[in-house]
Amino acid sequence: MSFNIALTGLAAAQKDLDTTANNIANVNTTGFKESRAEFASVYASSVFSAGKTKNGDGVQTTMVAQQFHQGSLNFTQNSLDLAITGEGYFAMSEELGSQDFTYSRAGAFKLNKDNFIVDAQGNFLQGFPVDPSTGDTTSVSLSTSAALQIPDASGSPRATTNVYTSFNLDSRVTAPTLAFDPTVSASYNSSTSTTIYDSLGEPHTLQMYFVKEDPATNPNQWQVYATLGGQLVGPAGDGSVAGPITEFEFDSNGNPASTGDPGVPVSGPTFDPFNIPAGAGAGLSTLLTNGATFPSNIQMNWRDEANTKPPTQFASRFEVKALEQDGATTGRLAGIDIGSDGKIVASYSNGDSTYLGQVAMVRFSNSQGLQQVGNTGWKKSLTSGEPIAGEPGSGTLGTINSSALEQSNVNLTNELVDLISAQRNFQANSRALEVNSTLQQNILQIR
Incomplete structure (x- = not known):
């Protein structure tokens, strides 16, 4: 029995090492959320067992829980770099018009060849429709959201009146x-x-x-x-x-x-x-x-x-x-501005400016239930609940910071301490396993 107990300790220590190593490896990953291995004791009992003399049956990993606390902001010179301060997520789609969304906190965006706002993997950033003149949001729903695009021209010219x-x-x-x-x-x-x-x-x-x-x-x-x-x-x-x-x-x-x-x-x-x-x-x-x-x-x-x-x-x-x-010639894109409310304003060389959309944000009732899919992205699951869409700045979604990126929330100092602790736990359980092996050998040598 003690042999099996030591094996569960080794497995738990290994899981702790793996989790800590993954955190350290992603210390510079934009939007990454650290994880924590959580454990529980194993205790087998029955109505016939003597509870006062039971010693337990080892340890098991209950879950690897992500920690979604806010990461620090790193300011940049790119207006398409977006950071969320709050509990919200960006909604991304792999294909235009797709309703199969991935959710992310990594806001390193750029324009693709068709002037759509995309991440490094080419996923499209979703936005809510707005009135181009007033900026008023016309719908706050993922079902009516669309990939955000920045036209490089301001449309038809205007004759002077x-x-x-x-x-x-x-x-x-x-x-x-x-x-x-x-x-x-x-x-x-x-x-x-x-x-x-x-x-x-x-x-x-x-x-x-x-x-x-x-x-x-x-x-x-x-x-x-x-x-x-x-x-x-x-x-x-x-x-x-x-x-x-x-x-x-x-x-x-x-x-x-x-x-x-x-x-x-x-x-x-x-x-x-x-x-x-x-x-x-x-x-x-x-x-x-x-x-x-x-x-x-x-x-x-x-x-x-x-x-x-x-x-x-x-x-x-x-x-x-x-x-x-009040006239204008056809203008070329001169710059874009993204406010804390996620509304995108494009300015053009002819002096025109227009609202293009509002960055869509969502939150979940249980972020711990989100399913990791890689590339600092998550998918909804039964335990996370359905995404709740909202405008940036509303509720607990948080606001958007343009020209900033949310850094990994990994505390490297703490992780190095945890790594040493996990290593010692592994060594201790290895020693317990070694002692059990020695005891068995001694028993076999009794004549």
Whole structure:
């Protein structure tokens, strides 16, 4: 009997050594969770046995239990490196559209050739759908989740429909004596320009010129001229009639007083807008190629988009306070940002940004029941329960840290101590086995 007891001790010590060695081997494995060998005594009894004299029958391994406490974070320069601080897991699928998920804490992700977010094994990171404009999550369920993809272009270009500009015109300058000519700088006081876009995303330069009128006849009044692609934009909006597109009048405090015809009061805190009808009359359509079009109107608004900076005429240098437009060409991916709530925002070279999705997270009622499948992944089991999906930051799921990786939660110092302890246990049980063998030999030698 003592021989068998020693054998169970050897087996238990070996399991302890194996578990500790595996922990040490994975001390640098991202997202790895250490394990602990757990043991229980073996005790055989019956109604006829004398309990006070039973010594037990050895030891057995009850389970190798993973320890899911948080690992420390290692910060990186890769925005696709994700670390979870909490009890959640990433959901991964081996194939697009598959509902057979693997769950992981290893967040070292990258883009594959089709711009899907994948791990080192090519498994697809799952995400919840969101509204691309607001980022609102539309569904929190693994059944509606999909592989997250980062488009490298921002989609269709946008034709410009609004231009916003605000400025300060220098009241100290003198009125030009020459007739306006955009090629003669002495014929205007100041100018500025912006780029606008047609329906195909082709850029066109919109240039604005500001000409002070004779203060003896028209005090505090300015004329505004414009060219689009080098062609004059006249008061009719198309260049068919030469002349300024509008006139500004300021009061004695340098604030807007009227617009259009002198003496017409301003209806708001700034000048009334001016509309350029697309392609009308004298040749704005000649700027367009390959079937491109402008919108029905391009509205020039003499203010900033937020309507907080009206034009002014102060005794200070010409200054452009705002110059914005709402068109865009096709953009290329410039960067991505992943927030603590797991929402992915892509920014593009044309200034656009859009929400692409939200990293899906799950938790389990019993993480100890998860089945290990290698590559720092787990599968659900009967004892783990079904995955409970949720948004990052909700409940005990935890938040997501971009540009960070969760390190192994193995404490190397403790493992080395455990290794020495397991080794001594193994040696002690080997000695007990050796003693039993010696006793048997002595018994056999009795004559």
